[in-house]
Amino acid sequence: MSEQRTIAVTINGKRHEAAVPVRLTLADFLRQHLKLTGTHLGCEHGVCGACTVLFDGHSARSCLMLAVQADGHDVLTVEGIAPDANTLHPLQQAFHDHHGLQCGFCTPGILTTLIELLRDNPNPTEADIRVGISGNLCRCTGYHNIVAAALEAARRLRSAERAP
Amino acid sequence: MKPPAFSYHDPRSVADAVGLLASLDNAKLLAGGQSLMPMLNMRFVLPDHLIDLNRVEGLNTIREENGALEIGAMTRQRDIEFSDLVRERCPLMHEAIGHVGHRQTRNRGTLGGSLCHLDPAAELVAVAAALDAKLTIAGKNGTRAIDFAAFPVAYMTPALEPDELLTGASFSCWPERHGYSFVEFSRRHGDFAIVSAAALIEEDAHGKVTRASLTLGGMGLAPVRASDVERALIGETIEDKRLREICEPLRKLDAVDDIHAPASYRRQLATVLSRRALFKAHERIAEGPRA
Numbered sequence: 373m374s375e376q377r378t379i380a381v382t383i384n385g386k387r388h389e390a391a392v393p394v395r396l397t398l399a400d401f402l403r404q405h406l407k408l409t410g411t412h413l414g415c416e417h418g419v420c421g422a423c424t425v426l427f428d429g430h431s432a433r434s435c436l437m438l439a440v441q442a443d444g445h446d447v448l449t450v451e452g453i454a455p456d457a458n459t460l461h462p463l464q465q466a467f468h469d470h471h472g473l474q475c476g477f478c479t480p481g482i483l484t485t486l487i488e489l490l491r492d493n494p495n496p497t498e499a500d501i502r503v504g505i506s507g508n509l510c511r512c513t514g515y516h517n518i519v520a521a522a523l524e525a526a527r528r529l530r531s532a533e534r535a536p
Numbered sequence: 537m538k539p540p541a542f543s544y545h546d547p548r549s550v551a552d553a554v555g556l557l558a559s560l561d562n563a564k565l566l567a568g569g570q571s572l573m574p575m576l577n578m579r580f581v582l583p584d585h586l587i588d589l590n591r592v593e594g595l596n597t598i599r600e601e602n603g604a605l606e607i608g609a610m611t612r613q614r615d616i617e618f619s620d621l622v623r624e625r626c627p628l629m630h631e632a633i634g635h636v637g638h639r640q641t642r643n644r645g646t647l648g649g650s651l652c653h654l655d656p657a658a659e660l661v662a663v664a665a666a667l668d669a670k671l672t673i674a675g676k677n678g679t680r681a682i683d684f685a686a687f688p689v690a691y692m693t694p695a696l697e698p699d700e701l702l703t704g705a706s707f708s709c710w711p712e713r714h715g716y717s718f719v720e721f722s723r724r725h726g727d728f729a730i731v732s733a734a735a736l737i738e739e740d741a742h743g744k745v746t747r748a749s750l751t752l753g754g755m756g757l758a759p760v761r762a763s764d765v766e767r768a769l770i771g772e773t774i775e776d777k778r779l780r781e782i783c784e785p786l787r788k789l790d791a792v793d794d795i796h797a798p799a800s801y802r803r804q805l806a807t808v809l810s811r812r813a814l815f816k817a818h819e820r821i822a823e824g825p826r827a
Contacts (some may be wrong), residue, residue, distance in 0.1 A: 395544075398537065418570060435577065488639070
Protein backbone atom coordinates (compact mmCIF):
# COMPACT_ATOMS: atom_id res chain seq x y z
CA MET A 373 0.00 0.00 0.00
CA SER A 374 2.51 2.55 1.03
CA GLU A 375 4.95 3.87 -1.56
CA GLN A 376 8.30 2.08 -1.78
CA ARG A 377 11.70 2.78 -3.30
CA THR A 378 14.83 0.75 -3.77
CA ILE A 379 17.88 2.27 -2.14
CA ALA A 380 21.57 1.41 -1.99
CA VAL A 381 23.39 2.56 1.13
CA THR A 382 26.89 1.85 2.40
CA ILE A 383 26.64 1.05 6.09
CA ASN A 384 29.79 0.41 8.11
CA GLY A 385 31.63 -0.19 4.85
CA LYS A 386 29.14 -2.72 3.51
CA ARG A 387 26.75 -1.99 0.67
CA HIS A 388 23.09 -2.73 1.35
CA GLU A 389 20.35 -2.71 -1.26
CA ALA A 390 16.75 -2.78 -0.11
CA ALA A 391 13.24 -1.78 -1.02
CA VAL A 392 11.88 0.49 1.69
CA PRO A 393 8.69 2.42 2.34
CA VAL A 394 9.43 6.09 1.60
CA ARG A 395 8.22 7.13 5.04
CA LEU A 396 10.62 4.79 6.85
CA THR A 397 13.12 6.68 8.99
CA LEU A 398 16.80 5.88 8.65
CA ALA A 399 16.78 4.77 12.30
CA ASP A 400 14.01 2.22 11.69
CA PHE A 401 15.75 1.04 8.53
CA LEU A 402 18.91 0.34 10.52
CA ARG A 403 17.14 -1.30 13.43
CA GLN A 404 14.21 -3.15 11.85
CA HIS A 405 15.37 -3.94 8.34
CA LEU A 406 19.09 -4.49 8.90
CA LYS A 407 18.80 -5.58 12.55
CA LEU A 408 21.55 -3.13 13.47
CA THR A 409 20.00 -2.49 16.86
CA GLY A 410 23.09 -0.78 18.28
CA THR A 411 21.53 2.52 17.17
CA HIS A 412 19.05 3.30 19.94
CA LEU A 413 15.81 5.20 19.66
CA GLY A 414 14.86 7.35 22.62
CA CYS A 415 12.60 10.27 21.84
CA GLU A 416 12.16 9.84 18.06
CA HIS A 417 11.88 13.59 17.58
CA GLY A 418 15.46 14.76 17.58
CA VAL A 419 15.96 15.72 21.19
CA CYS A 420 17.79 12.88 22.96
CA GLY A 421 20.60 12.08 20.51
CA ALA A 422 20.57 8.31 21.17
CA CYS A 423 20.05 7.54 17.46
CA THR A 424 23.04 9.60 16.27
CA VAL A 425 24.95 8.05 13.36
CA LEU A 426 27.62 9.48 11.08
CA PHE A 427 26.13 10.38 7.70
CA ASP A 428 28.92 10.94 5.16
CA GLY A 429 31.19 11.43 8.15
CA HIS A 430 29.03 13.94 9.99
CA SER A 431 26.88 13.22 13.02
CA ALA A 432 23.15 13.26 12.37
CA ARG A 433 20.04 12.13 14.14
CA SER A 434 18.84 9.06 12.25
CA CYS A 435 15.28 9.52 13.57
CA LEU A 436 15.15 12.81 11.63
CA MET A 437 16.15 11.32 8.30
CA LEU A 438 14.33 9.10 5.88
CA ALA A 439 15.97 5.90 4.68
CA VAL A 440 15.42 7.06 1.07
CA GLN A 441 17.59 10.10 1.80
CA ALA A 442 20.51 7.77 2.50
CA ASP A 443 20.42 6.33 -1.04
CA GLY A 444 23.95 6.64 -2.42
CA HIS A 445 25.39 7.78 0.88
CA ASP A 446 27.67 6.41 3.57
CA VAL A 447 26.48 5.68 7.11
CA LEU A 448 28.54 4.67 10.14
CA THR A 449 26.72 3.25 13.15
CA VAL A 450 28.06 2.24 16.53
CA GLU A 451 28.54 -1.30 15.17
CA GLY A 452 31.11 0.04 12.72
CA ILE A 453 33.36 1.84 15.20
CA ALA A 454 35.52 -1.04 16.41
CA PRO A 455 38.37 -2.14 14.10
CA ASP A 456 37.35 -5.81 14.40
CA ALA A 457 35.14 -8.12 16.43
CA ASN A 458 37.79 -8.70 19.10
CA THR A 459 39.22 -5.19 19.48
CA LEU A 460 37.56 -2.12 20.92
CA HIS A 461 38.12 1.31 19.41
CA PRO A 462 40.23 3.46 21.80
CA LEU A 463 37.10 5.50 22.51
CA GLN A 464 35.13 2.37 23.43
CA GLN A 465 38.03 1.12 25.58
CA ALA A 466 38.15 4.47 27.41
CA PHE A 467 34.39 4.26 28.07
CA HIS A 468 34.92 0.75 29.47
CA ASP A 469 37.83 1.85 31.65
CA HIS A 470 36.05 4.93 33.04
CA HIS A 471 32.63 3.34 33.49
CA GLY A 472 31.28 5.75 30.89
CA LEU A 473 28.45 3.45 29.81
CA GLN A 474 26.33 3.23 32.95
CA CYS A 475 22.96 1.93 31.67
CA GLY A 476 24.25 2.09 28.09
CA PHE A 477 21.18 3.56 26.44
CA CYS A 478 22.70 6.86 25.35
CA THR A 479 26.11 5.29 24.62
CA PRO A 480 25.76 4.61 20.86
CA GLY A 481 24.80 8.21 20.16
CA ILE A 482 27.50 9.59 22.39
CA LEU A 483 30.18 7.37 20.82
CA THR A 484 29.27 8.36 17.26
CA THR A 485 29.09 12.02 18.26
CA LEU A 486 32.51 11.80 19.91
CA ILE A 487 34.07 9.98 16.93
CA GLU A 488 33.32 13.08 14.87
CA LEU A 489 34.36 15.49 17.63
CA LEU A 490 37.73 13.80 18.25
CA ARG A 491 38.40 13.58 14.51
CA ASP A 492 37.71 17.31 14.02
CA ASN A 493 39.33 18.40 17.30
CA PRO A 494 41.99 15.92 18.51
CA ASN A 495 42.87 18.06 21.53
CA PRO A 496 39.54 19.08 23.08
CA THR A 497 39.10 20.79 26.42
CA GLU A 498 36.59 19.50 28.94
CA ALA A 499 34.30 22.36 27.88
CA ASP A 500 34.60 21.32 24.21
CA ILE A 501 33.49 17.80 25.16
CA ARG A 502 30.58 19.03 27.27
CA VAL A 503 29.34 21.32 24.50
CA GLY A 504 29.97 18.56 21.94
CA ILE A 505 27.70 16.10 23.72
CA SER A 506 25.12 18.69 24.76
CA GLY A 507 22.78 17.18 22.18
CA ASN A 508 22.97 13.76 23.84
CA LEU A 509 20.88 13.13 26.91
CA CYS A 510 22.14 10.67 29.53
CA ARG A 511 19.31 10.00 31.99
CA CYS A 512 21.70 8.27 34.38
CA THR A 513 22.88 11.91 34.56
CA GLY A 514 26.41 10.65 34.86
CA TYR A 515 28.15 12.93 32.40
CA HIS A 516 31.25 13.03 34.61
CA ASN A 517 32.44 9.55 33.60
CA ILE A 518 31.52 10.14 29.97
CA VAL A 519 33.57 13.33 29.85
CA ALA A 520 36.50 11.64 31.61
CA ALA A 521 36.35 8.77 29.12
CA ALA A 522 36.27 11.17 26.16
CA LEU A 523 39.28 13.10 27.44
CA GLU A 524 41.16 9.86 28.04
CA ALA A 525 40.28 8.64 24.54
CA ALA A 526 41.58 11.91 23.08
CA ARG A 527 44.89 11.40 24.94
CA ARG A 528 45.21 7.81 23.74
CA LEU A 529 44.35 8.69 20.15
CA ARG A 530 46.92 11.48 20.18
CA SER A 531 49.67 9.23 21.51
CA ALA A 532 48.74 6.50 19.03
CA GLU A 533 49.08 9.16 16.31
CA ARG A 534 52.56 10.02 17.54
CA ALA A 535 53.72 6.42 17.79
CA PRO A 536 55.61 5.11 14.73
CA MET B 537 6.60 6.80 16.09
CA LYS B 538 6.81 7.07 12.36
CA PRO B 539 5.75 9.63 9.80
CA PRO B 540 2.32 9.37 8.16
CA ALA B 541 2.14 7.91 4.66
CA PHE B 542 3.01 10.33 1.88
CA SER B 543 4.27 10.31 -1.69
CA TYR B 544 7.95 11.16 -1.90
CA HIS B 545 9.51 13.40 -4.53
CA ASP B 546 13.18 14.30 -4.81
CA PRO B 547 13.58 16.85 -7.62
CA ARG B 548 17.07 17.77 -8.88
CA SER B 549 16.35 21.40 -9.84
CA VAL B 550 14.50 24.41 -8.47
CA ALA B 551 12.35 24.43 -11.60
CA ASP B 552 11.30 20.82 -10.98
CA ALA B 553 10.60 21.55 -7.31
CA VAL B 554 8.44 24.54 -8.24
CA GLY B 555 6.67 22.43 -10.87
CA LEU B 556 5.85 19.79 -8.26
CA LEU B 557 4.64 22.45 -5.81
CA ALA B 558 2.35 23.88 -8.46
CA SER B 559 0.89 20.53 -9.47
CA LEU B 560 0.51 18.73 -6.13
CA ASP B 561 -2.04 19.38 -3.42
CA ASN B 562 -1.07 19.39 0.23
CA ALA B 563 2.66 19.17 -0.45
CA LYS B 564 5.34 20.01 2.09
CA LEU B 565 8.97 20.91 1.37
CA LEU B 566 11.66 19.01 3.27
CA ALA B 567 14.93 20.89 3.80
CA GLY B 568 17.28 19.75 6.58
CA GLY B 569 14.43 18.03 8.40
CA GLN B 570 15.37 19.18 11.88
CA SER B 571 11.92 20.68 12.46
CA LEU B 572 9.69 19.03 9.88
CA MET B 573 10.80 15.47 10.65
CA PRO B 574 9.86 15.74 14.36
CA MET B 575 6.53 17.25 13.26
CA LEU B 576 5.99 14.32 10.89
CA ASN B 577 7.04 11.76 13.51
CA MET B 578 4.55 13.30 15.94
CA ARG B 579 1.96 13.69 13.17
CA PHE B 580 1.55 17.40 13.73
CA VAL B 581 1.64 17.71 9.92
CA LEU B 582 0.00 15.29 7.50
CA PRO B 583 1.18 16.08 3.97
CA ASP B 584 0.06 14.00 1.00
CA HIS B 585 3.34 14.78 -0.75
CA LEU B 586 6.82 15.38 0.57
CA ILE B 587 9.16 17.27 -1.75
CA ASP B 588 12.71 16.66 -0.59
CA LEU B 589 15.06 19.51 -1.55
CA ASN B 590 18.24 17.70 -0.50
CA ARG B 591 19.10 16.62 -4.06
CA VAL B 592 18.31 19.98 -5.68
CA GLU B 593 21.46 21.39 -7.29
CA GLY B 594 22.82 24.86 -6.68
CA LEU B 595 21.18 25.84 -3.40
CA ASN B 596 24.19 25.10 -1.18
CA THR B 597 26.35 28.16 -1.75
CA ILE B 598 27.98 30.94 0.24
CA ARG B 599 29.46 33.77 -1.79
CA GLU B 600 30.10 37.48 -1.54
CA GLU B 601 28.55 39.74 -4.10
CA ASN B 602 28.35 43.55 -4.08
CA GLY B 603 29.09 43.82 -0.38
CA ALA B 604 26.58 41.19 0.64
CA LEU B 605 26.75 37.52 1.48
CA GLU B 606 24.50 35.45 -0.76
CA ILE B 607 23.63 32.20 0.94
CA GLY B 608 21.64 29.44 -0.72
CA ALA B 609 18.58 28.14 1.09
CA MET B 610 19.91 24.58 1.37
CA THR B 611 23.25 25.65 2.83
CA ARG B 612 23.77 23.59 5.97
CA GLN B 613 24.10 25.45 9.23
CA ARG B 614 27.38 23.54 9.60
CA ASP B 615 28.75 25.14 6.43
CA ILE B 616 27.79 28.58 7.69
CA GLU B 617 29.46 27.81 11.03
CA PHE B 618 32.77 26.83 9.41
CA SER B 619 32.75 29.39 6.58
CA ASP B 620 35.71 31.82 6.72
CA LEU B 621 33.71 34.21 4.56
CA VAL B 622 30.84 34.29 7.08
CA ARG B 623 33.23 34.71 10.02
CA GLU B 624 35.02 37.61 8.33
CA ARG B 625 32.15 39.41 6.62
CA CYS B 626 29.17 38.52 8.82
CA PRO B 627 30.63 37.87 12.27
CA LEU B 628 27.20 38.35 13.86
CA MET B 629 25.93 35.29 11.99
CA HIS B 630 29.02 33.31 12.96
CA GLU B 631 28.45 34.16 16.61
CA ALA B 632 24.73 33.36 16.45
CA ILE B 633 25.12 29.99 14.74
CA GLY B 634 26.94 28.54 17.74
CA HIS B 635 23.65 28.86 19.63
CA VAL B 636 21.65 26.99 16.97
CA GLY B 637 20.82 23.50 18.23
CA HIS B 638 23.66 21.03 18.47
CA ARG B 639 26.46 19.71 16.26
CA GLN B 640 24.16 16.89 15.03
CA THR B 641 21.32 19.26 14.09
CA ARG B 642 23.59 21.90 12.52
CA ASN B 643 25.13 19.19 10.33
CA ARG B 644 21.72 18.71 8.68
CA GLY B 645 19.75 21.89 9.39
CA THR B 646 19.70 24.56 6.68
CA LEU B 647 19.45 28.32 6.48
CA GLY B 648 16.30 28.18 4.37
CA GLY B 649 14.65 25.63 6.62
CA SER B 650 15.22 27.81 9.65
CA LEU B 651 13.98 30.98 7.93
CA CYS B 652 10.83 29.31 6.58
CA HIS B 653 10.03 27.42 9.80
CA LEU B 654 10.21 30.94 11.25
CA ASP B 655 10.33 30.13 14.93
CA PRO B 656 10.26 33.58 16.57
CA ALA B 657 13.11 32.58 18.89
CA ALA B 658 15.34 31.03 16.20
CA GLU B 659 18.79 32.57 16.00
CA LEU B 660 19.07 32.70 12.20
CA VAL B 661 15.67 34.37 12.01
CA ALA B 662 16.91 37.09 14.39
CA VAL B 663 20.09 37.49 12.32
CA ALA B 664 18.03 37.90 9.15
CA ALA B 665 16.07 40.68 10.85
CA ALA B 666 19.21 42.31 12.23
CA LEU B 667 20.97 42.39 8.85
CA ASP B 668 17.90 43.44 6.81
CA ALA B 669 18.18 40.26 4.76
CA LYS B 670 16.69 40.14 1.28
CA LEU B 671 15.11 36.85 0.35
CA THR B 672 14.83 35.31 -3.11
CA ILE B 673 11.71 33.29 -3.74
CA ALA B 674 11.07 31.07 -6.75
CA GLY B 675 7.59 30.44 -8.10
CA LYS B 676 6.03 29.30 -11.33
CA ASN B 677 6.26 32.83 -12.76
CA GLY B 678 9.96 33.22 -12.00
CA THR B 679 11.68 34.67 -8.97
CA ARG B 680 10.87 37.59 -6.74
CA ALA B 681 12.72 39.36 -3.94
CA ILE B 682 11.27 40.31 -0.58
CA ASP B 683 12.69 42.11 2.45
CA PHE B 684 12.92 39.88 5.47
CA ALA B 685 10.90 42.46 7.44
CA ALA B 686 7.87 41.57 5.28
CA PHE B 687 8.45 37.82 5.42
CA PRO B 688 6.73 36.89 8.70
CA VAL B 689 2.98 37.31 8.21
CA ALA B 690 1.82 35.46 11.33
CA TYR B 691 3.18 33.12 13.97
CA MET B 692 5.60 30.77 12.17
CA THR B 693 4.03 31.70 8.85
CA PRO B 694 6.21 33.07 6.05
CA ALA B 695 4.95 35.18 3.13
CA LEU B 696 5.17 32.28 0.70
CA GLU B 697 2.46 31.18 -1.69
CA PRO B 698 1.72 27.43 -1.75
CA ASP B 699 3.62 27.11 -5.04
CA GLU B 700 6.68 29.10 -3.97
CA LEU B 701 9.95 28.20 -2.33
CA LEU B 702 12.79 30.18 -0.77
CA THR B 703 16.00 29.76 -2.77
CA GLY B 704 18.37 32.02 -0.89
CA ALA B 705 19.00 35.06 1.25
CA SER B 706 21.29 38.04 0.91
CA PHE B 707 22.82 39.59 4.02
CA SER B 708 24.45 42.97 3.53
CA CYS B 709 27.83 43.10 5.23
CA TRP B 710 28.65 45.92 7.61
CA PRO B 711 31.97 47.76 7.15
CA GLU B 712 35.04 45.97 8.48
CA ARG B 713 35.26 48.23 11.53
CA HIS B 714 31.87 47.56 13.07
CA GLY B 715 30.84 46.11 16.38
CA TYR B 716 28.58 43.10 16.71
CA SER B 717 27.25 40.83 19.39
CA PHE B 718 24.68 38.05 19.65
CA VAL B 719 23.60 37.06 23.15
CA GLU B 720 20.73 34.94 24.34
CA PHE B 721 19.23 33.38 27.40
CA SER B 722 18.02 29.79 27.26
CA ARG B 723 17.60 27.19 29.96
CA ARG B 724 19.83 24.62 28.29
CA HIS B 725 22.60 24.91 25.72
CA GLY B 726 21.14 24.38 22.25
CA ASP B 727 17.57 25.29 23.15
CA PHE B 728 15.70 28.02 21.36
CA ALA B 729 16.31 31.30 23.16
CA ILE B 730 13.74 32.57 25.61
CA VAL B 731 15.00 35.98 24.49
CA SER B 732 17.94 36.81 22.23
CA ALA B 733 19.52 40.15 21.35
CA ALA B 734 21.52 40.88 18.20
CA ALA B 735 23.40 44.18 18.11
CA LEU B 736 25.40 45.88 15.36
CA ILE B 737 26.94 49.33 15.62
CA GLU B 738 29.26 51.67 13.79
CA GLU B 739 31.04 54.56 15.50
CA ASP B 740 32.88 57.60 14.17
CA ALA B 741 36.47 58.53 15.05
CA HIS B 742 35.24 60.18 18.26
CA GLY B 743 33.43 57.07 19.43
CA LYS B 744 29.95 58.39 18.65
CA VAL B 745 27.46 55.92 17.26
CA THR B 746 26.65 56.59 13.60
CA ARG B 747 24.55 53.50 12.84
CA ALA B 748 22.88 50.88 15.00
CA SER B 749 20.80 47.73 14.60
CA LEU B 750 19.19 46.05 17.59
CA THR B 751 16.99 42.97 17.22
CA LEU B 752 15.15 41.00 19.87
CA GLY B 753 14.16 37.41 19.29
CA GLY B 754 11.67 35.39 21.29
CA MET B 755 9.51 38.34 22.32
CA GLY B 756 6.53 37.92 20.03
CA LEU B 757 5.36 36.39 16.79
CA ALA B 758 8.56 37.34 14.97
CA PRO B 759 11.85 39.03 15.87
CA VAL B 760 11.47 42.75 16.52
CA ARG B 761 13.80 45.56 15.59
CA ALA B 762 14.04 48.03 18.47
CA SER B 763 13.99 51.00 16.11
CA ASP B 764 13.41 53.58 18.88
CA VAL B 765 16.55 52.40 20.62
CA GLU B 766 18.45 52.32 17.31
CA ARG B 767 17.53 55.98 16.73
CA ALA B 768 18.29 56.99 20.31
CA LEU B 769 21.79 55.54 20.02
CA ILE B 770 22.81 57.78 17.10
CA GLY B 771 25.31 60.40 18.22
CA GLU B 772 25.78 58.79 21.64
CA THR B 773 29.00 57.58 23.18
CA ILE B 774 28.43 54.14 24.61
CA GLU B 775 29.00 53.94 28.34
CA ASP B 776 27.14 52.05 31.01
CA LYS B 777 24.91 54.72 32.54
CA ARG B 778 23.73 56.21 29.24
CA LEU B 779 23.19 52.73 27.78
CA ARG B 780 20.93 51.85 30.71
CA GLU B 781 18.80 54.93 30.03
CA ILE B 782 18.60 54.21 26.32
CA CYS B 783 17.60 50.57 26.85
CA GLU B 784 15.07 51.30 29.59
CA PRO B 785 12.08 51.75 27.21
CA LEU B 786 12.52 48.10 26.16
CA ARG B 787 10.70 47.22 29.41
CA LYS B 788 7.54 48.33 27.62
CA LEU B 789 7.95 46.10 24.54
CA ASP B 790 5.17 43.66 23.74
CA ALA B 791 6.08 40.17 24.86
CA VAL B 792 4.39 36.79 24.93
CA ASP B 793 3.50 34.86 28.05
CA ASP B 794 4.07 31.14 27.69
CA ILE B 795 5.14 27.99 29.47
CA HIS B 796 8.81 29.05 29.24
CA ALA B 797 8.57 32.52 30.73
CA PRO B 798 6.07 35.26 31.63
CA ALA B 799 6.02 38.43 29.54
CA SER B 800 7.47 40.49 32.38
CA TYR B 801 10.52 38.22 32.50
CA ARG B 802 10.98 38.49 28.74
CA ARG B 803 10.91 42.30 29.00
CA GLN B 804 13.52 42.19 31.73
CA LEU B 805 15.68 39.91 29.57
CA ALA B 806 15.20 42.16 26.54
CA THR B 807 16.43 45.15 28.50
CA VAL B 808 19.43 43.42 30.05
CA LEU B 809 20.49 41.43 26.98
CA SER B 810 20.21 44.50 24.73
CA ARG B 811 22.50 46.43 27.03
CA ARG B 812 25.01 43.57 27.14
CA ALA B 813 24.92 43.06 23.37
CA LEU B 814 25.34 46.76 22.59
CA PHE B 815 28.16 47.11 25.09
CA LYS B 816 29.96 44.07 23.70
CA ALA B 817 29.53 45.42 20.16
CA HIS B 818 31.05 48.71 21.33
CA GLU B 819 33.97 46.91 22.99
CA ARG B 820 34.68 45.00 19.81
CA ILE B 821 35.09 48.23 17.86
CA ALA B 822 37.61 49.38 20.47
CA GLU B 823 39.46 46.06 20.21
CA GLY B 824 40.20 46.90 16.58
CA PRO B 825 40.28 44.68 13.53
CA ARG B 826 39.42 41.07 14.05
CA ALA B 827 42.24 38.55 14.07
